[in-house]
Structure formats: structure tokens, C-alpha cells
Amino acid sequence: MSAPSRTLATDILEATGINPATCYQCGKCSAGCPMASESDLRPHNVMRLVVQDRREAALSEQSIWLCLTCETCSARCPNACDPARVIDAVREMSIEAEVADMPRNVAAFHRAFLEQIRTNGRLHEMGMVMEYKLRSGDLMKDVINAPGMLSRGKLSFRAERIEGVAEIKRIFEKCGVTP
Amino acid sequence: MSRIGVFICHCGENIGRTVDCEAVTEALKDHPGVAFTEDYKYMCSDPGQQLVKKAIEDNDLTGVVVAACSPHMHEKTFRRACDQAGLNKYMCEMANIREHCSWIHEDRGEATEKAVDITRTIVEKVKHNQPLESIHIPVTKRALVIGGGIAGIQAALDIADGGHEVVLVEKEASIGGHMSQLSETFPTLDCSQCILTPRMVEAYQHPNIKLHTWSEVEKVDGYIGNFTVKIRKKARSVNEDLCNGCGDCQEACPAKRIPSEFEAGLGNRTAIYVPFPQAVPNIPVLDRQNCTLFKGRRKGLAKDACGKCKEACLKDAIDYDAEDTFIEEEIGAIVVATGFQLYSIGREQPEGLKGYGEYGYGEVPDVIDGLQFERLASASGPTAGAILRPSDGKEPKTVVFVHCVGSRDSEKGISYCSKICCMYNAKHAMLYKHKVHDGRAVAFYMDIRAAGKGYDEFSRRAIEEDGAEYIRGRVSRIFRDGDVVKVWGYDTLSQEQVVIDADMVVLATAMRPQDGVRELAQKLSVSTDEHGFINEAHPKLRPVETNTAGVFVAGACQAPRDIPDAVAMASATGAKVLSLFSADELEREPAVAIVNENTCIGCMNCAKVCAYGAIEQREICTVDGHVCGHVAYVNPGVCQGCGTCQAVCLSKSVELQTFTDEQIFSEINALCYWE
Amino acid sequence: MTDVAYYPGCSLHGTSREFDESLRAVAAELGIGLTEIADWSCCGASSGHTTDHLLGVALPARNLALAEAQGFDTVLAPCAACYNRLSAARLAIATEDGLAEQMPDILGHPFANSVDVHNAVELLRDASVTIEEKVAATLAPNPLEGVKLAAYYGCLLVRPFEVCGYDDPEQPTSMDEVIDACGADDVDWDMKVECCGGAFSVSRTASVLRLGRAIIDNARSHGAEAIIVACPLCHSNLDLRQKAMAQRGEEPMPILFVTQMVGLALGLAPVDLGLGRHFVDTEPLIARLVQQAAKRVAAEKLAKEEAAAKAAARAEKQKVGVAAGTSGAEGGEAQ
Numbered sequence A: 001m002s003a004p005s006r007t008l009a010t011d012i013l014e015a016t017g018i019n020p021a022t023c024y025q026c027g028k029c030s031a032g033c034p035m036a037s038e039s040d041l042r043p044h045n046v047m048r049l050v051v052q053d054r055r056e057a058a059l060s061e062q063s064i065w066l067c068l069t070c071e072t073c074s075a076r077c078p079n080a081c082d083p084a085r086v087i088d089a090v091r092e093m094s095i096e097a098e099v100a101d102m103p104r105n106v107a108a109f110h111r112a113f114l115e116q117i118r119t120n121g122r123l124h125e126m127g128m129v130m131e132y133k134l135r136s137g138d139l140m141k142d143v144i145n146a147p148g149m150l151s152r153g154k155l156s157f158r159a160e161r162i163e164g165v166a167e168i169k170r171i172f173e174k175c176g177v178t179p
Numbered sequence B: 001m002s003r004i005g006v007f008i009c010h011c012g013e014n015i016g017r018t019v020d021c022e023a024v025t026e027a028l029k030d031h032p033g034v035a036f037t038e039d040y041k042y043m044c045s046d047p048g049q050q051l052v053k054k055a056i057e058d059n060d061l062t063g064v065v066v067a068a069c070s071p072h073m074h075e076k077t078f079r080r081a082c083d084q085a086g087l088n089k090y091m092c093e094m095a096n097i098r099e100h101c102s103w104i105h106e107d108r109g110e111a112t113e114k115a116v117d118i119t120r121t122i123v124e125k126v127k128h129n130q131p132l133e134s135i136h137i138p139v140t141k142r143a144l145v146i147g148g149g150i151a152g153i154q155a156a157l158d159i160a161d162g163g164h165e166v167v168l169v170e171k172e173a174s175i176g177g178h179m180s181q182l183s184e185t186f187p188t189l190d191c192s193q194c195i196l197t198p199r200m201v202e203a204y205q206h207p208n209i210k211l212h213t214w215s216e217v218e219k220v221d222g223y224i225g226n227f228t229v230k231i232r233k234k235a236r237s238v239n240e241d242l243c244n245g246c247g248d249c250q251e252a253c254p255a256k257r258i259p260s261e262f263e264a265g266l267g268n269r270t271a272i273y274v275p276f277p278q279a280v281p282n283i284p285v286l287d288r289q290n291c292t293l294f295k296g297r298r299k300g301l302a303k304d305a306c307g308k309c310k311e312a313c314l315k316d317a318i319d320y321d322a323e324d325t326f327i328e329e330e331i332g333a334i335v336v337a338t339g340f341q342l343y344s345i346g347r348e349q350p351e352g353l354k355g356y357g358e359y360g361y362g363e364v365p366d367v368i369d370g371l372q373f374e375r376l377a378s379a380s381g382p383t384a385g386a387i388l389r390p391s392d393g394k395e396p397k398t399v400v401f402v403h404c405v406g407s408r409d410s411e412k413g414i415s416y417c418s419k420i421c422c423m424y425n426a427k428h429a430m431l432y433k434h435k436v437h438d439g440r441a442v443a444f445y446m447d448i449r450a451a452g453k454g455y456d457e458f459s460r461r462a463i464e465e466d467g468a469e470y471i472r473g474r475v476s477r478i479f480r481d482g483d484v485v486k487v488w489g490y491d492t493l494s495q496e497q498v499v500i501d502a503d504m505v506v507l508a509t510a511m512r513p514q515d516g517v518r519e520l521a522q523k524l525s526v527s528t529d530e531h532g533f534i535n536e537a538h539p540k541l542r543p544v545e546t547n548t549a550g551v552f553v554a555g556a557c558q559a560p561r562d563i564p565d566a567v568a569m570a571s572a573t574g575a576k577v578l579s580l581f582s583a584d585e586l587e588r589e590p591a592v593a594i595v596n597e598n599t600c601i602g603c604m605n606c607a608k609v610c611a612y613g614a615i616e617q618r619e620i621c622t623v624d625g626h627v628c629g630h631v632a633y634v635n636p637g638v639c640q641g642c643g644t645c646q647a648v649c650l651s652k653s654v655e656l657q658t659f660t661d662e663q664i665f666s667e668i669n670a671l672c673y674w675e
Numbered sequence C: 001m002t003d004v005a006y007y008p009g010c011s012l013h014g015t016s017r018e019f020d021e022s023l024r025a026v027a028a029e030l031g032i033g034l035t036e037i038a039d040w041s042c043c044g045a046s047s048g049h050t051t052d053h054l055l056g057v058a059l060p061a062r063n064l065a066l067a068e069a070q071g072f073d074t075v076l077a078p079c080a081a082c083y084n085r086l087s088a089a090r091l092a093i094a095t096e097d098g099l100a101e102q103m104p105d106i107l108g109h110p111f112a113n114s115v116d117v118h119n120a121v122e123l124l125r126d127a128s129v130t131i132e133e134k135v136a137a138t139l140a141p142n143p144l145e146g147v148k149l150a151a152y153y154g155c156l157l158v159r160p161f162e163v164c165g166y167d168d169p170e171q172p173t174s175m176d177e178v179i180d181a182c183g184a185d186d187v188d189w190d191m192k193v194e195c196c197g198g199a200f201s202v203s204r205t206a207s208v209l210r211l212g213r214a215i216i217d218n219a220r221s222h223g224a225e226a227i228i229v230a231c232p233l234c235h236s237n238l239d240l241r242q243k244a245m246a247q248r249g250e251e252p253m254p255i256l257f258v259t260q261m262v263g264l265a266l267g268l269a270p271v272d273l274g275l276g277r278h279f280v281d282t283e284p285l286i287a288r289l290v291q292q293a294a295k296r297v298a299a300e301k302l303a304k305e306e307a308a309a310k311a312a313a314r315a316e317k318q319k320v321g322v323a324a325g326t327s328g329a330e331g332g333e334a335q
């Protein structure tokens, strides 16, 4: 007998323990998805692409980056398909395959966020915003109402840096992630 | 010395393809004790059987081994042939060289060797076979039917019409089951009450049917043809012989606001009540849980707080001190027809089920289930057939029907399809559109399952002629927003989110087995599936039998069923019971355990492990009649021949007559030491 | 009462420091000891697990390991996002093949995955009896008495159920119980568990505005005077983004952390609860509530006095009656 060939579905099964074939395309996930109106692919469409082994289409789809991980879909799926987790896994594969079509600002946000953690161990909002602006190219937009934040003592210019920064760097390395 | 005939079958190509049958014949020819060998293309055919018979007569055979298919297929055939040829039929055994050999191997050489081994072991076994006699057990020709829904009623009528007595036990106050609650029935839209009530009355008046309502089965002993059944008649507090059904007590009862089970909570009843006007029998029961008098007694009041019904009853039929009574019936066959219940839309769920928080756990009054809709649509219902929503009694202009609620949802505990809801949803959409012409009926479905005569046409009619809007997709959330019930769905065909402001929502909830059915099944020694439905003995070939001989199953207690299915099953059980009752005695194979009283030490270990309760303790006496000890005794009517007792008996005193230790050891020896 | 390990998370040290301030103030009142985990680090929030599953587990696990090493068996993570990440990591390590073995190497620390994770709502719900008692014992009139408040749980406190599990995922009640314990009136509304836009706060403000508006509108239409949250992300999405909504002429809706609410009921000063740090000004609301409460108390006092006076008058009359020998059954019973 020949070894079963690798498909997107078997990869997902391996990565998440979820068998995408259990999805019967009922659409309950997409019925409650808060981002459905803004995405071209809704959670049940992603499940469908996975089952059909349309790897390219799934991995390079921009919509997967619009999922908020709110878990509404997964909480209500009648078959425990956990679309939120599947989308997470597809995103990971998409980054790995270097075909991710993240909207520029979403990508910028995640990178800026992770970079902050890697260098300080904690998030420094001001630093992150600077970094985000550079990465997204959205230099002018005041994304978080910085003056308001400052006046309310919610932002500080100084970053908190933890003592175990080396440990954080080690974690990033061991997980093979470079922001 | 044995003279055994060995007959090897080719089964056309089935065995011959992989097993060299001639070689097997050759190998067995000189096996000690074998007096005759022969192979043939189809041993089970008439010429094949003739061949066996002739060989027995010609060679004076003392035993027969047919190396062919599984004994399940043809053991009976060849035993009959032996019987006809004058050889005790239990001297005939089959060696399975098809299922156990030719079908599962590819290498002809190896398969042939294995076929020889298999045949040899059986020859060795047959050397130790003893001529046995079939077991004859008497049959009590009276049937018990548990559950008085349409299935139970039909089974009872068929058996009673066949000339035998039937005891019909129903746990509610009236027979009729769920069918009595329905408005009109798919696929013909005839009025449910109109076709049911005559049957209910017929069952009640039938001279052969003894009806016990407000009763339950307490205990079942015995075995096929010989059951003893104890029935608990729950305290009705109304003397059935005196009451004439005038209803004066109901009129007088001050406790009037108890949610009526019959009206699915949409109407009220009194504490002493007849569940519905056409109830059979038309005799009330007193619901002690809700009765003012009994509430008072429970609180320890010195004086009774009520008593109005007793005052009103001119027949003096009411007895507040009535207690549960028990009756025992001798029964030959049992039909289980306990039906179903709907998946609850409320927050409280039985173990293993989660319920629908996203649909509001039924806390929104205008979210109802299918049976409630039946009551709204029913001419005899709380709204006299007008579709009015529960919250404010307004006519809903948009009604959403949601398919598969609780069904096909492994996350919420039920993976199966309830089979009937696609049909009754179509029916509901239709009935609604017939009554509210300017109304909008929207159904959210996943697949339309309408396989049945006239069924698909029926559900198409709802869409094509009555204008029901069908949207393919499951609903994500249902909640009350002011005056409307919001439904968030998705149309997977047009690929868009759909939000509907409904006035009322009907959830087609799953069909589940009745509560308490597992306990009942235990009393009957029948098995249930993971959901609690009664298991049939074989899904295709024995659909209305259970794995306990003499116990049959009909209707929605076996799986989700509609009325035609339930009635067909009921009539099938009727036929089974009548054929069982057609003889005075039952013949059974002697594949039962037997105790050697001389060696049995009376430890009764066997009785502890017997799953069928077949082993009893029996006293033994000295010649002069003094009791000097006790031994085990196997009731051959109950024993199922599983062999468990044989494995645990320390003194090697209990054995299956057809699988003695000696037989089994010779088989093993034949395998291990022959060459 | 034993101490719990306190994991503030980045937000409570930064943009939501009022959550931290009010939590500490309330915990002190309720006698709950909080010990901040030394050298804690960021849980990675959604960026962690969105980018890499293992990273999404390892970043929170470091903090669980620290708490474990510092001798705790329970971690309090008030921020719903941190709570969710910490609990999810705990569950993943317990159930997914190989993760438990990998952890010590990745973290560079031994790790037994032995600490429980709780959120602030859970903590307060479990303390609701104490809250009720303390509120009753507070001298100042309770400004929250009878005030309609909408409990907003969002996603991360209740989903996935396997991870959170302390409350019903679709119809949660824990925060409503805390609202009731404070003497306020929990609003039965529809958007308790809908998403506010979470991590898109910065990157897709338009989405966040759309979702936030639906939540605020629904709370308002059900009569809520404020929305109670237990998540910095929810708070900033609902509070900060109202600026854009206000520009369209919509009424502001104050958004309070659950701890701030409890603090108010316990009579703590708004400034100590960080109530001045919000974008939607909480002052008008609080001023109104305080006034209302004072009036109510005054009215109650008056009513009591009147009732007492009446009772005294009646007693007086009766005495006279008894003296006159016209005692009826009533008088007899009173003896």
C-alpha cells in the first residue's frame, strides 16, 4: 500500500487534531462571524478550501488575516471543527510558505507587537506604535489617540524591560520566530 | 468407533477459487474415524443434500461434518437433512472454510492447508458429540405491550385480532402518545385525532385487550413464552370502576393553572384532570404533586386544605388515600413501544447533552418547539387552531423554522438525524401559510431529508406552491430584541449573512428516547444504543426483534420514526408474536448449559456470572427425602448458551451440551498435535 | 486569606492602569492578597498564537512557570486576553502530545504545569457574598443601588469553553452576579458575548467601530446607564472609540471595569479607582448617581422617621385604650 499523500486536510489534522472532513458546510460559523461582512472568505469557506486541498487559494487569501480569533464560530460549530483554530493553523502555514497576504497594517501590527516583546519582555505601547507606524507606512494616523492617552497617564515614554529578556529571546529562537 | 462423513463444498467459486477442495477431501480421507469423504460444487443445493442423506444411509454414518460456509448460513439445512436420513441432527456440524478461510486468504497452498486444519478440528469435535434432543418449552399465549402510542395500540390490536389476550400498559393517564397531540399529519394532511381516536376506542373496547393506564412495568421475570410481569398501577385516586367520566371534579378543582403536558405547556389544566377530551379511558387522574389537598398534607396541615373534587363527585369515585397497587400477569411475549420525547429547548439538560445557549435556552417565549406548534395549529388546541404567538397572542407575520436543532450535532450530544423533522417542518410551514396568507415562513435547513412515498413532493409543495422560503444554512444565534426575535443565519447558497426579524421561531428539536427507557430495558434484559434507543437484534434481517428472545420492539423507541414506520413495525411485531403463539410449545436448540449434580459443590459462582439469570439454586435430597445440600440448576428456557458459567466453575461441573470441555480440548489437540 | 499570584499583564501596567489600580483597591477592601509575579513577561496576546502556535503557548507558559517556582497554585489574570492565553497554554500543555516535554527546554526552567488560572470576574463572583456584606456595611449611600448596568463579557472570558469553563459560554451570569452583589440591576441584553473587534483596535479601526457601536447601541436600548467590562481590550475598543462615535452626535456611554464598579459600591473614591482615566467622562454619571443615592437615603430616612412617629402614636393610643379597659384581642396578643 502506498503512503497516503499529504493534503492540506492531513496537514491540518496533524497540526491541530481536527479532521476537516467533519465539516458539513452548514454555515453556522459564518452566520455568527463578526467579520463575515468584511471578508471574502468566511470560516466555512476556509474549511471548504481545506477539504478541497486548495492550498494556494487558502494560504494566500487575505481574509484569513481578518479573523479576530473571537471563537464564536468554534463555540457554536455542531461538529467541533474549531474553524478559529483551523484558520490559525492556515495562517501559520501561510507565513511558513511565505505566501501570506496579510493586509499591510495587520502584518505590521503583529510584527511590531512581537518585536516589542522580544526586546523588552513586555509590551511598550509607545514603542509599539512607533514601530507599527514605520512598518505599516501609516505615519500620519494617530492610531491610539496618543495625546489623550498621555494626559490620562496611560502611555509612558519609558519602556519596562524585564530582567529575563534573554529567556524571552530564547523562547523566540526555540520556536523559530523572528518578528 | 466413529464413522464420520466429511462433505467438502466448493460453494461455486467462493471456496474453490482459493481452496483446493479435492486436496482437502484427499487429506481427510484417511483421518481416523472418517468413513466417507466427498466434495461437491454446491453442497447446500438439493442434489448436495441428497448426497449427504444417501451417504448416511449407505455408510451407516454416526456423524457428519460439512466443510462449507458459516453455521449461521446453513447449519439448519444440513441438520435437517441428517434428521431426514435418520441421524440425530446434533451429530452434524459445520467446518467454516469460507468466511474463516477462502474469503480472507490469497495463497492457495496456505488456504488449503488451513481448510484441512479447520475440517480436522471439527471432525475431532464430532467424535465427542452426543445425540441431543431439542428443548420444548410451553408458551403462555398472552402478550404484554408497553407503551400506548400509535405503535403500541397497533401492536395490541393486531395481536388481539389474532385471538390472543393482550395486556397494554401505559404510563400516562390516556393512551394515544404523541400522535394525539398532532394537528394534521404529513404527507396527506389528514387530521391526526380523526384517524387515531377510532383506534384508541377500538383498543379500549376490544374484549382481548386489558388496558392499564397510569401504570408502569415494575419487574419482569422468566423467559420467552414464560414471563411473569409485575405491573405497578400508580395511585390514580379515582376509582376506575365507579367513575363515569362526567368531569364534575375537573370543574370543581380550584388548582387550575397547572401547565398542561398535552398542550405542551401552552395551556393549563386542573390538578384532577383528563389530559384531553378524547382521552381513553375518559377517567381523570389526580396529580398529587400539584393538588392543593396533597400540598397541604405534605406540609403537615392538620386539616385537608381542599376536597372540592370529592364533594363534586356524585359517584363517590375519588379516594384521597388510594395507594399504588401491584398486579402480576403471566405473559408469553412482550412488545416495547415506549416512543420518544423531544430534545428539551430549556437550560436543564440530561447528562451528556448541552442545550442551546445561543438560541436562548428557550427563555424567549416566542421560541417554541415543534409539538408546541402542533398545538397552536390544532383545532382542539389552546388557540382553537389560530396561529398566535405565546408572548402576546398576536398573529406572527414572520415565522422562522429551524431544522436540525439538537440533531446532527455531535457537539451538543446527538449525532443522528431525527428523520421526521424535515417533513414536519415542511408541514408546519404549509399549515402556517394556509392560515396566515400574508405571512412569511422561512426555514433554515442543511439538507432536506424527505425520502418516503410522496414525501419529497410534499416538501417541494411547501416551497413551490405555498411559498415557504428555504434558506440553506444553520442558525448561529436567536435572541429577543424588543418586540422581535432576531435570527442570525447564513445562506450558504447565496453566500451571505442573513438576519431575520421574526415574530416567532419554531425549533425542530431532535427525537430522543423516553426517560427511563434504560431502566426498562434493563428489566427486560434488552440492550440500548449510546443514545438510549432500544437495539434491534439485526439491523436488516431482524428489525423488530431484540437480543432477548420473546421481546420485540416497535415505533420511535427503537429509532426516530414517523407514523407509517411506527405502524408498520407494530404490525410486524404483531406477526412475530402471533407466529410465536401459533404453537403450544417452543422448540429450542439444546445449546444450553447443564450442571453435573454429582460434582457440583454448590458454590453458585456460575449464577453470579450468568448475565441472563438462567441459573438457580436447587436443593438435593437423600434417598429418604432429607435435604442434604444444594446445587446449581440451569433453566434451559432462559440459558442463551454463552458459556460464561463454564469458564468460572471451579469443579468443572457446568458445561454447554454442545461445547463440552472434552470437545473443545479435542479441537485444540487436533490443531496443535496433528501432522 | 491566602495570597494569589497576580499577573497584571502589559495593559494593566500601561493603557489600562485603572484596572490595576481599582483591582488593588478592591482586593485590599475584600481582604484578598495579591502578589505580583516577579519578572513576569507578556503573554503574547493574539499576535503570539496568530503567528506561531508554539510561541503562543510558550510565552504564557513562562509566567505560569514563574508563579509555580514562586510557590503559588493560583494565578489571577484580570485581563481577559491574558487570562485566555494563560488558560489556553495550560490546557494545551496538559492535553497536546509532546508539549509538556518540550516546555522545560524552551523556557529554560523546569515546569510542572501545576497552577490554576483565574480571572477577575471569577474572583469577584466567588467573593460576592463578602461584597454584599461590605456594601451593606458601607456608611456612604451606595451610588449603584438600582442602577441599570450591562455586563459585557466579550469573547475571551467565556470562549472557548474548554479553556475558560467557569461560566456558560452563551448565557454567562458571573458578572451579572457581581453587579447584583453591588446592589445594581443587571440588564438583560443581547450583546453580552459578541466580539468588540479585539486586537483590531489599532489595525482596523473601522471594524472595531462597527462592532463597538452595535454593542453600545444594544446596551443603551435596553436601558443600561453604563457597560461593565473585565478586559482592557474591550475597554479601549468601547471607551476610546466612542470619540469617533461622539463625532456623529451619539450619546456617550461610560465603560467601567468590573473592579471600578465594585469599588464604587464599596464607597471608594473615584480617583483611587482610576475613574478619571477614561475617554468617556465618568464624572457626570458618578455625580448623578451619588446625588440620586443621597436623595434616596434622605427619603428613606424621612419615611422611616414618619413610620416610627406613626407607630409611637398608635402605641400611645393603645396604652390609653388598655388603661380604659377596652383591650381587644389585639391588645391581648401584644403581651
Ligand SMILES: Cc1cc2nc3c(=O)[nH]c(=O)nc-3n(C[C@H](O)[C@H](O)[C@H](O)COP(=O)(O)OP(=O)(O)OC[C@H]3O[C@@H](n4cnc5c(N)ncnc54)[C@H](O)[C@@H]3O)c2cc1C
Pocket: B146, B147, B148, B149, B150, B151, B152, B169, B170, B171, B172, B174, B175, B176, B177, B178, B179, B182, B184, B185, B186, B187, B215, B216, B217, B337, B338, B339, B340, B341, B342, B370, B371, B374, B420, B424, B427, B514, B516, B520, B554, B555, B556, B557, B561, B562, B563, B564, B566
Ligand atoms: C412535532 C411533531 C410532528 C409530527 N408530525 C408527524 C406527521 O405529520 N406525520 C407522521 O407520520 N409523524 C409525525 N410525527 C411523528 C409521530 O409523532 C411519531 O411517529 C409517533 O408518535 C410514534 O409513535 P410511538 O407509539 O412509537 O411513540 P409515542 O407517540 O411517543 O408513544 C409512546 C407511548 O408510550 C408511553 N410510554 C413511554 N414510556 C413508557 C413506559 N416506561 N411505560 C409505559 N408507557 C410508556 C408514552 O406515554 C406514550 O403514550 C411528528 C412528531 C413530532 C414531534
Ligand code: SF4
Pocket: A022, A023, A024, A025, A026, A027, A028, A029, A030, A043, A044, A047, A073, A076, A077, A078, A079, A080, A081, A082, A083
Ligand atoms: S466549520 Fe462547523 S459550523 Fe462551520 S460550516 Fe463546518 S460544520 Fe458548520
Ligand code: SF4
Pocket: A029, A032, A033, A034, A035, A036, A042, A043, A066, A067, A068, A069, A070, A071, A072, A073, A074, A083, A084, A087
Ligand atoms: S474566530 Fe474568526 S472566523 Fe471565527 S467567528 Fe471569530 S472572526 Fe469569524
Ligand code: SF4
Pocket: B238, B242, B243, B244, B245, B246, B247, B248, B249, B250, B283, B284, B312, B313, B314, B315, B316, B317, B318
Ligand atoms: S366527578 Fe367523579 S365520576 Fe365524574 S369524572 Fe370525576 S371522578 Fe369521575
Ligand code: SF4
Pocket: B249, B252, B253, B254, B255, B270, B271, B272, B286, B287, B290, B291, B292, B293, B294, B306, B307, B308, B309, B310
Ligand atoms: S382535592 Fe382540590 S385541588 Fe386536589 S384535585 Fe381535588 S379539587 Fe383539585
Ligand code: SF4
Pocket: B403, B404, B405, B407, B408, B416, B417, B418, B419, B420, B421, B422, B423, B447, B448, B449, B508
Ligand atoms: S430530518 Fe431533517 S431536520 Fe430532522 S434532523 Fe434530519 S435533516 Fe435535520
Ligand code: SF4
Pocket: B592, B593, B609, B610, B611, B612, B613, B614, B615, B634, B638, B639, B640, B641, B642, B643, B644, B645, B646, B656
Ligand atoms: S451458558 Fe451463559 S446463559 Fe447459559 S447458564 Fe451459563 S452463563 Fe448463563
